[in-house]
Amino acid sequence: MLGAREVVSDSSTAEILLAAADCFMERGYTATSVDDVARRLGATKGRIYHHFPSKADLFAGVFEYGMDLICVVIEPYRNMPGPAAERWTQLALAHTKHMMRAKTLARVVWEGVEMHLRGARTPEQRLVLDGLVKYRNSYSNIFRETIVQAREEGDFHFEDPAITVQSMFMALNAPIFWYVPRPGEDEENIESIARQVVTFVYRGLTGKGELDL
Amino acid sequence: MLGAREVVSDSSTAEILLAAADCFMERGYTATSVDDVARRLGATKGRIYHHFPSKADLFAGVFEYGMDLICVVIEPYRNMPGPAAERWTQLALAHTKHMMRAKTLARVVWEGVEMHLRGARTPEQRLVLDGLVKYRNSYSNIFRETIVQAREEGDFHFEDPAITVQSMFMALNAPIFWYVPRPGEDEENIESIARQVVTFVYRGLTGKGELDL
DNA sequence: TTGACAACATACCGAGTAGTATGTTCTTTG
DNA sequence: CAAAGAACATACTACTCGGTATGTTGTCAA
The missing domain is CATH 1.10.357.10 (Tetracycline Repressor, domain 2)
Structure with a gap:
């Protein structure tokens, strides 16, 4: 839908999305830092910015x-x-x-x-x-x-x-x-x-x- | 209600509250900075922190x-x-x-x-x-x-x-x-x-x- | 007049934060 | 097996934000 992204078949990307969903729900968009999401994944920002530009x-x-x-x-x-x-x-x-x-x-x-x-x-x-x-x-x-x-x-x-x-x-x-x-x-x-x-x-x-x- | 604040009879405080309400509504709590509220008032943080501790x-x-x-x-x-x-x-x-x-x-x-x-x-x-x-x-x-x-x-x-x-x-x-x-x-x-x-x-x-x- | 205090403004600090540049390791392909 | 790229981690920058410490001005009672 609306170009850009193919269906989420990549498991790593899917894992990031779920962790991000948890964070965004708990704290809201602005209060959630990319580092928060990375922490929840036991990873670092690098992983996230590798899959998402922003x-x-x-x-x-x-x-x-x-x-x-x-x-x-x-x-x-x-x-x-x-x-x-x-x-x-x-x-x-x-x-x-x-x-x-x-x-x-x-x-x-x-x-x-x-x-x-x-x-x-x-x-x-x-x-x-x-x-x-x-x-x-x-x-x-x-x-x-x-x-x-x-x-x-x-x-x-x-x-x-x-x-x-x-x-x-x-x-x-x-x-x-x-x-x-x-x-x-x-x-x-x-x-x-x-x-x-x-x-x-x-x-x-x-x-x-x-x-x- | 619940101690702390007397009725808002102070006009300066009331003005701050209204400006803050506008900002909080437009951007949400976390995305609103105290400086934003001050700017809307044509004032600086000092004024706000003089009336509200945080x-x-x-x-x-x-x-x-x-x-x-x-x-x-x-x-x-x-x-x-x-x-x-x-x-x-x-x-x-x-x-x-x-x-x-x-x-x-x-x-x-x-x-x-x-x-x-x-x-x-x-x-x-x-x-x-x-x-x-x-x-x-x-x-x-x-x-x-x-x-x-x-x-x-x-x-x-x-x-x-x-x-x-x-x-x-x-x-x-x-x-x-x-x-x-x-x-x-x-x-x-x-x-x-x-x-x-x-x-x-x-x-x-x-x-x-x-x-x- | 003067001192005291309210009502701000100014300047600054430390703690994050989005984003980037670069290094490192693993995997795949020719 | 070599080389290239994917999939990250690390280190860093420029910037913002909440909060504070301090300076300035107006007001008002004694």
């Missing part, structure tokens, strides 16, 4: 890796036949579960979007970020088209699609901020949480109740 | 200022008589509108919570952040108690209150990430957006529809 590109690599993963996760449901509302449910469930399973990568992607919204940065970093956010937008468009179609089919009800997609994603993504994996009871926990979160959003999309102000 | 305390000041403000905003509805569901609607509307009107401060508060969730930091910074997050939790407890009461009254339906409160707040806070104030048409815009967002969440809380998986 810290920004390392971050971009993690972002893209995270996006690639979640795209694979929801792929089976993208073109599912049947009502759009049911397709949305499967997409949302897969998405939300992945938010918890790959919490680290998900938060890096989040920070990437946040950084982009902040603006600023150097012109070249803008270009990189713009590309990444375009990737991210193509992902969110999958959901957008689905809920719009479900509205046309009479199952979902809302006014502005843009506002609705934002509200929806924020709620679905929420677990990446508070979910803490507990070894052992993980899988059933994830299932239960995802079900509750998706139910909440599903009701928000299907409900007809108006506010009496 | 960068962390400056951040804490902004956080506390932001929390003080939003507490004032929702105060009129805290003990509103009548059904909890209606009280929640008023609270949520006031909250969401404030997220857009005071977007800058709201995002600083957000980052404070995010920083706390990351853990790490020095022990003393932990103490400061812990206090701030306690403040923030007392705020979210207002909403928590309201929705639990509304459930007892039969208006809201959900399983785990913790999960529900998180999903709710994420959706209500969403505008701080994408709302961009447009001069002139602000107020009606804010009203419209807040109404749509709160309606979405309201339906999520009241709806009964189950997922068919």
